Amino acid sequence: MNEEHAKERILELRELLEKYNYEYHVLDKPSVPDSEYDQLLKELIELENNHPELHDEHSPTVRVGGAVLDFFEKVEHTVPMLSLGNAFNDQDLRDFDRRVREGVGDNVTYVAELKIDGLAVSLTYEDGRFIRGATRGDGTIGEDITNNLKTIRSIPFKLKENVMLEVRGEAFMPKKSFQKLNEKREEEGQELFANPRNAAAGSLRQLDPKIAASRNLDIFLYGVGELEGHSVDSHDESLNYLSNLGFKTNPEWKKCGNIDEVIDFVNGWQEKRPDLPYEIDGIVIKVNSLYQQEELGFTAKNPRWAIAYKFPAEEVVTKLEGIELNV
Numbered sequence: 001m002n003e004e005h006a007k008e009r010i011l012e013l014r015e016l017l018e019k020y021n022y023e024y025h026v027l028d029k030p031s032v033p034d035s036e037y038d039q040l041l042k043e044l045i046e047l048e049n050n051h052p053e054l055h056d057e058h059s060p061t062v063r064v065g066g067a068v069l070d071f072f073e074k075v076e077h078t079v080p081m082l083s084l085g086n087a088f089n090d091q092d093l094r095d096f097d098r099r100v101r102e103g104v105g106d107n108v109t110y111v112a113e114l115k116i117d118g119l120a121v122s123l124t125y126e127d128g129r130f131i132r133g134a135t136r137g138d139g140t141i142g143e144d145i146t147n148n149l150k151t152i153r154s155i156p157f158k159l160k161e162n163v164m165l166e167v168r169g170e171a172f173m174p175k176k177s178f179q180k181l182n183e184k185r186e187e188e189g190q191e192l193f194a195n196p197r198n199a200a201a202g203s204l205r206q207l208d209p210k211i212a213a214s215r216n217l218d219i220f221l222y223g224v225g226e227l228e229g230h231s232v233d234s235h236d237e238s239l240n241y242l243s244n245l246g247f248k249t250n251p252e253w254k255k256c257g258n259i260d261e262v263i264d265f266v267n268g269w270q271e272k273r274p275d276l277p278y279e280i281d282g283i284v285i286k287v288n289s290l291y292q293q294e295e296l297g298f299t300a301k302n303p304r305w306a307i308a309y310k311f312p313a314e315e316v317v318t319k320l321e322g323i324e325l326n327v
């Protein structure tokens, strides 16, 4: 195959594989069988190996893991990644609602969404291309784990619009992947992961991205940090915007006109939680209007416009030399 033809084929395969990847991992609606995807990926890997001068860090082939690092660079979050204050019962939620209404008046709408139990990460895009991903760290300084995040198939390398955007989300390991991983580790006599959150965090902290690539990690994006080239007025609008850009957002969110609707949503999901294919540790409630979020602002540690209702820890049975303790 001559140079020109190889270059054309490589570019064509990259476009095609990213489209198939988006259909499979973001829309969950593949248009071709896995065997066809695998065969095209194999062809691209061979072509790229024969044409190193055409290497592109956004090629779908880097999703199987790139170079091993010696350490992770530090990254500063220009918009700090704060953590959420907690609510443990209905009264806490009513107190939160009262404080919000004292701040912005009674005309307030909430968005309630599932609190994914994984690792908080920030993704930065310039001109619509994925250029950096980092952990939350202490909220201001995180670790650059771009190479590992590139192995998460649902993270788009190229957005549908060429915006400059910094977006936050939760990387997680689906329950089924967690069970398979621990079965494999048990067979190999390795230490087991205690829960999917630790497994996801452990996988993304590996210096060799091939390990992260093998762990079937996934991500839901939930918030915009910095944004140029577009403006949104409310949280529900920003969730739709992220989805239209090509991001995977969690579909189970609900707009609530008052705190009673929020409490119904919380109770509903407390029951349905075990049926989800991923772990959640609560429900996040946010004031929907971004203008009202601005008015409410932040305490030193948490936003005043959001709160996390934490579910009671699921019954954990610990076996100690055959004695069953319900802790």
Ligand SMILES: NC(=O)c1cc2c(=O)c3cc(F)ccc3oc2nc1N
Binding pocket: 081, 082, 083, 084, 113, 114, 115, 116, 117, 118, 120, 170, 222, 223, 284, 302, 303, 306
């Ligand atoms: N784990 C989650 O599924 C989740 C987490 C957060 C946050 O940590 C979070 C932290 C803030 F300071 C502000 C909003 C947030 O919104 C969030 N929304 C979510 N859905």
